[in-house]
Amino acid sequence: MSEPVYIIGLDLGTTNSIVAYTEADTDKIEEASVRVFDIPQLVEAGVVKPSPVLPSFVMLAEGLETAEEALALPWSNSHSNVVGEYARYRGEEIPQRLISSSKSWLCNTFVDRNAQILPWDAGASAANNAQTLKKLSPVQASALILEHIRDSWNHVMAGSSSEPDEGLRFENQLIYLTVPASFDAVARELTVKAANMAGLSNFTLLEEPQAAFYSWIASTQGGWREQVSPGDLILVCDVGGGTTDFSLIKAGQEDGDLVLDRIAVGNHLLVGGDNMDLALAYSLSNQLKDKGTRLDSWQMNSLWHTCRSTKERILSDPGCEMLPVSILGRGASLIGGAITAELTRDTIEKVIRDGFFPVCASNEKPSAVRRTGIREFGLAFESDPAITKHLATFLDRHDDSGRPLAPTAVLFNGGVMKAGLLREQIVSVLNSWNPNGRIRELGAQDFDLAVARGAAYYGLACQGKGIRIRGGLGRSYYIGIAAAMPAVPGMPVPIKALCVAPFGTEEGTTAAIEDQEFVLLVGEEAKFDFLGSTLRPNDKIGTIVEDWQDEIEDITTVETVLKGENRQAIPVNLELRVTEVGTLELWCVSKTGQQKWKLEFNVRNID
Numbered sequence: 001m002s003e004p005v006y007i008i009g010l011d012l013g014t015t016n017s018i019v020a021y022t023e024a025d026t027d028k029i030e031e032a033s034v035r036v037f038d039i040p041q042l043v044e045a046g047v048v049k050p051s052p053v054l055p056s057f058v059m060l061a062e063g064l065e066t067a068e069e070a071l072a073l074p075w076s077n078s079h080s081n082v083v084g085e086y087a088r089y090r091g092e093e094i095p096q097r098l099i100s101s102s103k104s105w106l107c108n109t110f111v112d113r114n115a116q117i118l119p120w121d122a123g124a125s126a127a128n129n130a131q132t133l134k135k136l137s138p139v140q141a142s143a144l145i146l147e148h149i150r151d152s153w154n155h156v157m158a159g160s161s162s163e164p165d166e167g168l169r170f171e172n173q174l175i176y177l178t179v180p181a182s183f184d185a186v187a188r189e190l191t192v193k194a195a196n197m198a199g200l201s202n203f204t205l206l207e208e209p210q211a212a213f214y215s216w217i218a219s220t221q222g223g224w225r226e227q228v229s230p231g232d233l234i235l236v237c238d239v240g241g242g243t244t245d246f247s248l249i250k251a252g253q254e255d256g257d258l259v260l261d262r263i264a265v266g267n268h269l270l271v272g273g274d275n276m277d278l279a280l281a282y283s284l285s286n287q288l289k290d291k292g293t294r295l296d297s298w299q300m301n302s303l304w305h306t307c308r309s310t311k312e313r314i315l316s317d318p319g320c321e322m323l324p325v326s327i328l329g330r331g332a333s334l335i336g337g338a339i340t341a342e343l344t345r346d347t348i349e350k351v352i353r354d355g356f357f358p359v360c361a362s363n364e365k366p367s368a369v370r371r372t373g374i375r376e377f378g379l380a381f382e383s384d385p386a387i388t389k390h391l392a393t394f395l396d397r398h399d400d401s402g403r404p405l406a407p408t409a410v411l412f413n414g415g416v417m418k419a420g421l422l423r424e425q426i427v428s429v430l431n432s433w434n435p436n437g438r439i440r441e442l443g444a445q446d447f448d449l450a451v452a453r454g455a456a457y458y459g460l461a462c463q464g465k466g467i468r469i470r471g472g473l474g475r476s477y478y479i480g481i482a483a484a485m486p487a488v489p490g491m492p493v494p495i496k497a498l499c500v501a502p503f504g505t506e507e508g509t510t511a512a513i514e515d516q517e518f519v520l521l522v523g524e525e526a527k528f529d530f531l532g533s534t535l536r537p538n539d540k541i542g543t544i545v546e547d548w549q550d551e552i553e554d555i556t557t558v559e560t561v562l563k564g565e566n567r568q569a570i571p572v573n574l575e576l577r578v579t580e581v582g583t584l585e586l587w588c589v590s591k592t593g594q595q596k597w598k599l600e601f602n603v604r605n606i607d
Contacts, residue, residue: 002167004174004202009034009211009455010149011178012191014103015241015273015308015415017054017145018452019153024174026460032218034456036449040152041084045070050156051085053448054149056241058099058141059087060119060133075155081136083148089309093328095301096121097133100274102145104242104379105138106194107180107187107268109556113138114190120379121301139194146198175203176455178211180238181245181474182268184532184555185584192583204507205582206458208451209236209247210262210469212413212444214461215454219445225258227442228409234442235407237391237426240414241273244387246394248405249469260467264405265474265534266394271382273416276352277308279385283351284325284341293339295327302327310343315419321345349421357425360388362433363396388429395433397535406434411442418447472509476539477501477584478552479574479599480529481518495529497545497552501576501584503537512575512589513542520572520588520597522564528599530555541576562588562597570595 004024011018019037026032038050045066059082061071071079082090091098099118106113116135136144153170166172177200179191188205195203213236217224228234230253238245246266252259281304285295295303306325314320322344329339366384382390395405410430412423423441430439444450461468478497500513533552539545545552564570572588575596579585589596 004172005167006173007456007459008170008173008175009178009452009457009459010146010175010203011208011211011452011455012103012142012145013056013240013451014101014243015056016448017056017149018052018449019054019149020449020452020456021173022456022460024459024463027465032457032460032465034218034453036452037153037156039084039149040074040156041148042071042073042082042086043084044086048073054084054145055088056100056103056145057088057091058083058102058136058144059091059094060097060099060136062134064097073151075151081144083145088305092302092305092309095119095298095305098305099136099141100305101242101379102138102141104270104274106142106190107183107270108138108379109186109554116140121297139190139197142191142194143197146195146200150198150200171199171202173202174459175200176206176211176459177203178206178208178451178455180243180268181207181209181247181265182243182534184268184475185477185530186556187268188583192581204462204580206455207247207262207265207471207474208240209238209245209265209413210249210471211451211454211458212236212238213249213260213411213454213469214457214466215450216411216442216444217467218453218457219443228258230258232408233405235395235410235430235439236413237410237417238413239272239387239416239422241416242270243272244269244390246391247474248407258467260469262469262471262474264394264397264537266390267534269382269387269390270379271356271385271387271390272414273308275381275385276356276416277311278304279351279355280307280311280343280348283347284343288339288341295339299327299339307343311348314343314345314348352416352419353421353425356385357388357422357429358386359425359429359432360386360392362392364389364392366390366393388426391426391429392433406437407439408437409440409442412444413447413450415448417444470504470506472504472506473501473578473584474503475532475534476503476536477555478531478533478545479586480531481544494546497531497548498574499539499541499543499545500574500586501578502539502541502543503534505576505578507578507582508580509578510575511541512573514573516542516573517571517591518574518588519569520562520590521567521569522562522597523566523568525559525561528558528560530558530599558599564595 006021007024009020020034022032022034036052039054040050043049061082062080068079114137116137150170158164158168228251232251234249236247248264250261250263310323310325324340325343326338326340366389480495481498483494531552532555535551571591575587577585586599587596
């Protein structure tokens with residue numbers, strides 16, 4: 001196979017997915033011509049149009065009365081699932097068939113993310129239908145979105161004839177697939193699995209905030225060095241459809257050259273545009289309730305999705321102050337009369353600004369809301385949606401000299417940040433926390449397309465054609481080890497956290513803990529606790545932590561039987577490898593070197 005023709009940046013987003021690309025033989029990052037690929041997709045029954053944005057929605061179309069030819073694509077006659085714009089707006093009418101936020105489900109530790117569980121809330125609706133819908137797993141849903149992108153590219157770029165140009169096919173290009181910086185090792189592994197299911201193998205994972213920063217670097221046409229100086233601390237604030245990501249990039253100087261280091265990554269925060277759309281839906285449902293109209297759960301789900309598109313239409317048109325929102329009534333007939341409410345710009349601003357970006361003190365923490373003992377299962381949204389409070393918690397850490405971290409600049413990214421009102425609110429809050437300095441906003445060109453564009457630029461940087469942000473792993477990883485002590489009645493054996501992969505470990509790194517020996521149990525079922533931390537960046541490989549309080553958190557538990565004779569205890573050393581793709585492997589190697597076992601991080605938490 002010849003060398004890749006293109007470098008592709010692929011933003012697999014919670015709400016929208018974007019593809020950007022540039023020629024692989026561009027000499028310099030500033031000279032790169034990065035284009036956004038217009039993705040052909042169904043926009044209505046029987047109508048296919050290209051768009052730079054592919055909504056990350058999957059509609060289960062099997063059994064629909066829509067004519068099969070109306071769901072066909074130029075490259076496929078399959079009618080079981082629909083991806084993109086048509087899935088999004090048609091799914092507003094039949095939400096029990098709509099899969100949204102599959103990316104957020106990839107990091108939900110309370111479910112088996114390989115199980116067919118989506119649409120999650122389709123159970124009650126499907127129970128009333130004669131036909132039971134065949135659900136998909138979060139991994140399968142993500143793979144379907146990637147498959148649509150792959151096939152649409154191949155149709156347009158590689159030719160739709162019986163003999164396409166193999167050198168131009170999507171899977172043969174150099175792909176940089178973005179993930180939230182806060183995705184842990186398991187969520188990254190699942191993203192890799194989805195990509196593999198879609199036929200992709202030549203790809204590397206890249207953190208979204210870094211991609212957004214690369215996009216900003218490229219947009220300055222080489223002038224970024226005049227806007228950033230040694231000592232600057234840049235906050236990347238990425239608020240997308242499903243998640244909020246915070247990263248800190250520090251500018252320094254080495255041998256007279258400006259260097260960039262990603263020094264901190266926030267926890268995974270499941271709060272974003274989805275939460276805001278739901279808040280707007282509840283605001284409208286309360287208006288309807290005051291007028292005597294109550295909505296059931298089916299209608300609320302439909303209203304949620306409808307508020308998303310209506311909000312975007314209002315915010316994209318400065319002259320639009322109000323739009324009607326309609327949902328189907330429920331009655332004996334198919335349509336029991338439409339229900340209409342009005343969504344205004346004033347409602348959007350108040351609900352989102354005051355509810356999600358309130359003014360708060362720098363030491364204010366997210367509220368620990370008392371939860372009901374039993375609650376409905378679903379995505380683990382943050383109990384406190386105040387993003388500014390989560391930001392305060394993220395910045396409540398100190399540098400090596402013991403001083404609080406105080407950003408000097410901020411780069412915004414994500415669809416939510418398109419609203420100037422919200423960016424101004426965050427800058428105002430940041431300035432109130434640091435009265436001795438004024439934080440400046442680095443101008444971003446496009447909040448929707450920046451991640452995909454930046455990922456393509458990163459591909460050039462990897463070839464030495466531009467500056468690279470030094471990053472590596474966004475958290476430190478640990479494995480639980482049992483303390484070597486006599487059994488005590490009524491007292492469980494203490495578990496210590498052994499650091500196996502420190503924060504910042506670069507891709508391609510292989511390391512071993514050779515000066516410490518451990519005992520591995522093989523031949524019977526054993527449990528391995530996998531942990532992580534964004535708050536302990538200074539731990540080294542081999543560091544053992546006995547008391548970590550809230551600094552280290554559980555990620556997943558592996559229960560497995562490692563091959564070997566029954567109940568055999570084998571002395572081992574531990575080795576880690578951070579793959580070029582950006583995932584983590586952990587191996588137990590016998591002292592003789594004749595056997596080794598790879599610990600696979602499964603995706604279900606086990607009590």
